[in-house]
Amino acid sequence: LQLTLAIVKPDAVAHPLILQAVHKTIVDNRFLIVRSKDLLWSRQESQRFYQEHSGRFFYQRLVEFMASGPMRAYILAHQEAISFWRSLMGPTKVFRAQHTDPESIRGTFGLTDTRNTVHGSDSTASASREIAFFFPEFSEE
Numbered sequence: 001l002q003l004t005l006a007i008v009k010p011d012a013v014a015h016p017l018i019l020q021a022v023h024k025t026i027v028d029n030r031f032l033i034v035r036s037k038d039l040l041w042s043r044q045e046s047q048r049f050y051q052e053h054s055g056r057f058f059y060q061r062l063v064e065f066m067a068s069g070p071m072r073a074y075i076l077a078h079q080e081a082i083s084f085w086r087s088l089m090g091p092t093k094v095f096r097a098q099h100t101d102p103e104s105i106r107g108t109f110g111l112t113d114t115r116n117t118v119h120g121s122d123s124t125a126s127a128s129r130e131i132a133f134f135f136p137e138f139s140e141e
C-alpha cells in the first residue's frame, strides 16, 4: 500500500458536518487511517510547509488561511493512495471543481481557490516530506 498525507483545511474543520463528510469519504473509499491528529499551525509552520509557493501571488493569503484555525491531518494508506486521494479532492480551483467535477470534495464544499477544503500530497517525495512534517514520530519508527 502507498501512503499519502491528507489535510482537512480550516474552512472545513470550522463546520462539523463538512469535516464529518470528508471523514466519511475517506472511510467509504476504504482508505486505512494510519494516523490522524487535529492541530493549529503558527504562521511560521504555515510558511515553512508552503515554502515551495513562496513566490506566488496567493502565498500570503494561503499562509494566513492555513494558520487561521484548526485543521486535521491524516496519514492515509491505499493502493495508489496519492493519485486516488487527489482524484477524490478534485481540481485546485473552485470554479473548475464545481464545473468539471461537482461530486468531488472541492466541487461540493470548496469556497474559493484558497479555501478549498482539503490538501493531498502530489508525489511520493512530497508524501514523505509532508508525513515527516506532521508526524515526525511516525517517520522515525
Ligand code: ATP
Pocket (backbone or CB within 6 Å): 058, 062, 091, 092, 113, 114, 115, 116, 118, 119, 120, 121, 122
Ligand atoms: P494542495 O497542495 O493544497 O493539495 P493543490 O496541490 O491542488 O493543493 P497547489 O498548486 O499545491 O494546489 O496549491 C496549494 C494551495 O494553494 C491550494 O490548495 C490553494 O489553497 C492555494 N492556491 C493554489 N492556487 C491558488 C490560486 N490561484 N489562488 C488562490 N489560492 C491558490
Ligand code: MG
Pocket (backbone or CB within 6 Å): 120, 122
Ligand atoms: Mg499541492
